[in-house]
Structures are given as structure tokens and as C-alpha cells.
Amino acid sequence: MVSMDGIILGRVRLDSAGKGVLEVPVDAPVFAYLNGDVISAGMLLYPGDDVVIVPSANGTKVDIQFEGDGAAINQAYHEAQQNRNDFDKWNGKYYFHLPPDEFLKAKDSLRSYYDQLLTQLKPDDQIPAERLDLIKRQMDMHVAFYQFNFAIGKDSAEIPAQVRKFVSKIPVDTMAIQTGMFDYALIASQFYRNEISDAIYEENKEVDGDSLETIFPILVEQKIKAAKYPGLVEDLVRAMGVHVQIAMNGLTPDLLKTARKLGKELGSDDFKNAIHEDVAKWEKIGPGKPAPDFSGLTPDGKKLALSDLRGRIVYVDIWATWCGYCIEEFPDSQKMQEEFKGNDKVAFLYVSVDQDTLAWKKMMAGKKVPNGLHMLHGTNGPQSIWNLYHVSGIPRYLLIDGDGRMVAAHAERPSSGNVQAELRKLLTARHIAEK
Incomplete structure (x- = not known):
């Protein structure tokens, strides 16, 4: 609920008949997700549940059927999950791009759809009231997220008054937290950024x-x-x-x-x-720790690794051709380089995370980038710069000393005017150490 990373409860490989049994540890009610090559489904699981999932008959509107414990609840939940995408667009437009009055219609339509699903579920011996309450909370939470997501980045005038009032506070639902409702985690993240972080900057x-x-x-x-x-x-x-x-x-x-x-x-x-x-x-990437190695291809197709620059202080600029903020820093970066022109103890390494190789090559050929060392590193695997240095957005800057150890995992931008002094300090320290 904090990092919003998935927690794998278990895995199963189906046999040649397409069957398999999976046991997972569940010590309290939890919303979980089944993900496979041909099947995906959201489920509400309780300790001790015996759940069976089978293909639906041809012609039915959902792809699978639930049997066993919690079958009716899970069937409604799965149907709701499958049809969520139908409400992402309203009259051909994504809901977060709709004008205020049209968004209210889309939101009310979503609410009406969920209400219809819920009316088909009646608390009885087969559907305990507690499970019914949780599935209703989950659907309510998606309607809440729908409104929070619509309000992101908009001025007050673009948000209907009732929605503006609603998103000014986080929904109070401890059961949503305890059962791992993903929509609630998304809401909490958006609420923090908009109503706390952004508000503090504004104030x-x-x-x-x-x-x-x-x-x-x-x-x-x-x-x-x-x-x-x-x-x-x-x-x-x-x-x-x-x-x-x-x-x-x-x-x-x-x-x-x-x-x-x-x-x-x-x-x-x-x-x-x-x-x-x-x-x-x-x-692990704090000051003094070994800088994780990464590599990429230079504009002329040669392999270049961070470790190849050992012995030089390295200022790393992580950027992409589609990142306007990154490119805005380039003139200051070029000026910064001029102060260390001819100094072979300092290296300026520009790491592009572009997936579009042609866009990178075109920009490189157009000489619209600073001098220095350039590499294309568009991977997002475990050993990518994204994962090794926990990059959540660009531009991002790293500072590494001549021994290949971290100075700063969040170094200052070229436009700050402070990087040059830090580089000179590192050069002085290295000169003294070499003596």
C-alpha cells in the first residue's frame, strides 16, 4: 500500500489439460489478482477459501466463472474489473480530458453500473454480509479514484464543485488499507502529492x-x-x-x-x-558506496561502461530526447564543461534512456547536445540505470569520484551553479590523496 509493488503470494504451472492447484497464505481478507497467459482476474480471498476458476461457456460476456467459496462476490468483482476500461472513455474521450459537466455524467454512469452489479448480490447464507460490504467498498473506492484522477493537474475552475470538495480530503476507510485495495493506494499517493506536497510548496x-x-x-x-x-x-x-x-x-x-x-x-x-x-x-548508493556499473552504446556503436571511466570524477546526466526539462539544462551543462576543458580528471557522461534509437541518433547528429561522453542506455531491466539508481524521473544527475564511489545519487542540476565548486573540491581532494 506504500510502494504499490505487487506481492507474489504463489505461482502455479498448469498441466497439459489446463488444470492446476495453487495454495496461498492468507491470514485475513485481501484483494488479490490472478495473472496468467490467458487468464487475469481480481479476487477477494478469505482464509480457508476453496476457489475454483473455470472457463465460461461460449457467448457469455465474461471469460471465466468462479465456483466454490465467495463465487458470487468474485464473479461480480471480475465483471467489474473487466468492464472498467469501458468507462475510461466517454463519447470517445478519455474521462480525465472531459469538460466538467460531461465528466459528471461519466462518473454517474460508472456509479450506476456498480449499483446494478450490487443489486444482483443479496446477503444470505451464500453471500455473507461482510463480503458484500467489502466488495461495495471496493467499487466505491474506484469511483473515488475516478474523481481523484480526473482532478490531477487541473485548475479549480476545471473541476466540478462537488468533485473539488470530494478530492480535498482523503477517504477514511481503514478496511481499504487492511484488505489491500489498490485504488486506495493510488488515491493516497495522489492525495499526498496534490493536497500535502504541492500545498506546502504553494504556501x-x-x-x-x-x-x-x-x-x-x-x-x-x-x-x-x-x-x-x-x-x-x-x-x-x-x-x-x-x-x-x-x-x-x-x-x-x-x-x-x-x-x-x-x-x-x-x-x-x-x-x-x-x-x-x-x-x-x-x-546502498549512499556517499562512499561503490557506484553500480552500467553500460550502453556510444553514437559510433561502441560499448561504454561507467567502470571504463575509473580514475576520473564523473558527472552523470540521465536524460531523454522527449524530456523538455532535460534539454533545457543543456546550455548550462555546456558552460559547466567549459570550466574544465582540457582536464582529463573530469568526465561528463550523458546517458540517454530513450527507447527510440532513431530519435537519439537524430538528436546526436544534429549537434543539439553538449560535448562529453554519450551513451544510449534504453533498457529497463534489473541492471538498468533506472533500477540501479532508483530513478523515478528525469533529468537526474549522479556524481561519482575517481575511485568509482558515490558522491551524490541526487547531484545538483547544471543550472544550479553549484556543481563546479563540488567538482573542484573533489579534484583538490584527489590531488592531495595522490601526493
């Missing part, structure tokens, strides 16, 4: 950027505490806040202090573990 526009970054974790904690959410909801938003801040800024001393505080105060072991994992993975 502190006059504060110097570096000063604000130092006190930002404290301001986040204060704003969340002031809202007085129920314990589990507050814990999720606090954990989500630290998770997002670490992803965006790396593990700064102030964030590390806040993370350790949460490790003592959060009531949920799952949330504590999520923050602990964030801290652990960033500490």
Missing part, C-alpha cells in the same frame, strides 16, 4: 529552495498531523509521504531522520517495512 513560495528542502519533511509531518486522520489512515499517508520524498530526492539527512522516527511511531509493521526497505536500498 512557501517565498522560501528559498534549499531552505525549504531542509524543513520540508517537518512541514509534511505537521500538515498530516493537523488533519487528525484515524490512526491507520494517518500512518499510511505519513509512510507514503516519506516514500515519495525519498524517491524524488534520495535519502537526505533530514529524510533519514524522519524515516527513523516513523520506524518507531508507525503502528503497521507493513508500513515500517516499506520505509525500512526504502532506506536500505538508498543506503
Whole structure:
């Protein structure tokens, strides 16, 4: 619910007849997802459930049928999941691009569809009221997410008043957290970014950027505490806040202090573990740690690896041709290089994460990039720069010393004007060490 990464409960390989049995550990009700080559389905699982999934008869509107425990609930949930995409567009437009009045019609249509599904389910011996309540909560949460997603990035005038009021607060539903409703995790993430993080930036526009970054974790904690959410909801938003801040800024001393505080105060072991994992993975690329190696192809088709530059201080610029913010930094990057022209102890490495090789080659040929070393590294595998350095957005900059050790996993931008001083300091330290 914090990182929104999937947790694999188990795997099964079907036999030649297309059959298989899978046992998974479930100690409380949980929303899970079955994913296979030809079958995908959302399910609500309870401890002790014996669930059977079989192909639907030809001509039916859904591809599979549930039998056994919770069959009716899971059938309705699966049908709802299959038909969600039908509501992503309204009269040919994606719902988040609709004008306010049209969006309200789309939202009401989604709500009506879910209500119709729910009227087919009646609490009785076969459908316990508790399961019915959870599936209704899940459908309510998707309608909530529908509104939160519509409101992202829009001015107040573009959002209907009722939606604007709704998304100004996070829905309070501890059962959504306990049962792992993915829509609720998405809402919590969006709520943190829009109503907490963005609000703090807006409220502190006059504060110097570096000063604000130092006190930002404290301001986040204060704003969340002031809202007085129920314990589990507050814990999720606090954990989500630290998770997002670490992803965006790396593990700064102030964030590390806040993370350790949460490790003592959060009531949920799952949330504590999520923050602990964030801290652990960033500490692996903390100052003084070996910089993970990566490689790519130069414009002339030769292989180049970070390790090939050992002995030189390396400033790494992670960018792409489609990233406007990246390209805006190039003039300052070129000016920065001029200060170290002829110094073979400093290397400027530009790592493109483009998937479109032709777009990269065209831009390189057009001489619209700074001088320096260039490589194409468009992979997203386990050993990609995305994963090795936990890149969540670009541009992103790394600073690595001559011994191949990390100086900064979130180095400053060329336009900051501060990189040159850091490079000179590293050069001085290396010169002294060589003596």
C-alpha cells in the first residue's frame, strides 16, 4: 500500500489439460489478482477459501466463472474489473480530458453500473454480509479514484464543485488499507502529492529552495498531523509521504531522520517495512558506496561502461530526447564543461534512456547536445540505470569520484551553479590523496 509493488503470494504451472492447484497464505481478507497467459482476474480471498476458476461457456460476456467459496462476490468483482476500461472513455474521450459537466455524467454512469452489479448480490447464507460490504467498498473506492484522477493537474475552475470538495480530503476507510485495495493506494499517493506536497510548496513560495528542502519533511509531518486522520489512515499517508520524498530526492539527512522516527511511531509493521526497505536500498548508493556499473552504446556503436571511466570524477546526466526539462539544462551543462576543458580528471557522461534509437541518433547528429561522453542506455531491466539508481524521473544527475564511489545519487542540476565548486573540491581532494 506504500510502494504499490505487487506481492507474489504463489505461482502455479498448469498441466497439459489446463488444470492446476495453487495454495496461498492468507491470514485475513485481501484483494488479490490472478495473472496468467490467458487468464487475469481480481479476487477477494478469505482464509480457508476453496476457489475454483473455470472457463465460461461460449457467448457469455465474461471469460471465466468462479465456483466454490465467495463465487458470487468474485464473479461480480471480475465483471467489474473487466468492464472498467469501458468507462475510461466517454463519447470517445478519455474521462480525465472531459469538460466538467460531461465528466459528471461519466462518473454517474460508472456509479450506476456498480449499483446494478450490487443489486444482483443479496446477503444470505451464500453471500455473507461482510463480503458484500467489502466488495461495495471496493467499487466505491474506484469511483473515488475516478474523481481523484480526473482532478490531477487541473485548475479549480476545471473541476466540478462537488468533485473539488470530494478530492480535498482523503477517504477514511481503514478496511481499504487492511484488505489491500489498490485504488486506495493510488488515491493516497495522489492525495499526498496534490493536497500535502504541492500545498506546502504553494504556501512557501517565498522560501528559498534549499531552505525549504531542509524543513520540508517537518512541514509534511505537521500538515498530516493537523488533519487528525484515524490512526491507520494517518500512518499510511505519513509512510507514503516519506516514500515519495525519498524517491524524488534520495535519502537526505533530514529524510533519514524522519524515516527513523516513523520506524518507531508507525503502528503497521507493513508500513515500517516499506520505509525500512526504502532506506536500505538508498543506503546502498549512499556517499562512499561503490557506484553500480552500467553500460550502453556510444553514437559510433561502441560499448561504454561507467567502470571504463575509473580514475576520473564523473558527472552523470540521465536524460531523454522527449524530456523538455532535460534539454533545457543543456546550455548550462555546456558552460559547466567549459570550466574544465582540457582536464582529463573530469568526465561528463550523458546517458540517454530513450527507447527510440532513431530519435537519439537524430538528436546526436544534429549537434543539439553538449560535448562529453554519450551513451544510449534504453533498457529497463534489473541492471538498468533506472533500477540501479532508483530513478523515478528525469533529468537526474549522479556524481561519482575517481575511485568509482558515490558522491551524490541526487547531484545538483547544471543550472544550479553549484556543481563546479563540488567538482573542484573533489579534484583538490584527489590531488592531495595522490601526493
